Amino acid sequence: MNIQLRRVILHVAVIVTVVISGILTQPNGALAASNLAKQPAMDVNVTLGNEAGDLQFFPAHLQFEPGRRYNLHLNNPSNQKHYFTAKDFADGIWSQKVDAGNVEIKGAIHELELRSHTQADWVFIPLRSGTYSLRCTVPGHTEAGMVGTIEIAG
Template sequence: MKIYNHLYQIVITSLTFPNIAWLQILRQKYVILALLLSLNFIAATPAMAANLSGDLLKQPATEITISLGNLANELKFEPNHLEFEAGKRYQLRLTNPSQLKHYFTAKDFADGIWTQKVQAGKVEIKGAIHELELKPGAEAEWVFVPLKSGTYGLRCSIPGHTEAGMTGEIAISN
């Protein structure tokens, strides 16, 4: 807008107008031009955001595997400490090698990320995810981008599993 104001001042001071009517017409045209240019910048914003997200989706995902339990049916996450960096794309591969079903529950973590997809078998889920259940022998893939830094709790919400030590920590840094 400063550029347009500057141009307006140049035009007004360099031209002499025979009457005030011409000056009013010029001001109206200036206001219309300024509004049209402003709308053009506003319309460009979603396109720019789409380009940024498109670039992010082209970024290769960093793969991390986490086991919910193990073959000895121990109630633990392996590893139980995960670290992510905000703004990077990750593929979390969840496996359950045990004979028990387990949950990957980390609601606050899930609220601080953008989920691209969760895929299990031939099913792909999109949107907000707060908890994943993995039955014995199951595998799932969670592709996401962390947005909010912080430290978040991870647990298996099956009664007795959290108390037995099936907990973890997820850290997101900037």
């Protein structure tokens, strides 16, 4: 066997080994998550308070389906800060990212504070079905009715 042919065979063997080991070491969960993360996001808009100063979420009831990718667009058009606090809900989703201004935050998110006249996009995939409470934790706001429910149905 000449050296050229040996080199070619060695190259092919290395490539085949790399490809096969790549397939074998890819966990199914990671493969599924990466496919889910690429599906188009469904847009959902929530407004925290309003220009008139009402202490409410608009809408106050949100519904999601497990396994679908969402872009929750949060907008605070009011003259004060508000929180989007739903910790149990946050435990039941896979957060892909939060996009806020020029910053993109990746990883688990549990609570967002939106200052006056700011917006943020929360991209996630619900995993566990259930009904979760939502509230604004600014002192007095929950008591004034700035609460809601988030349902992951399915």
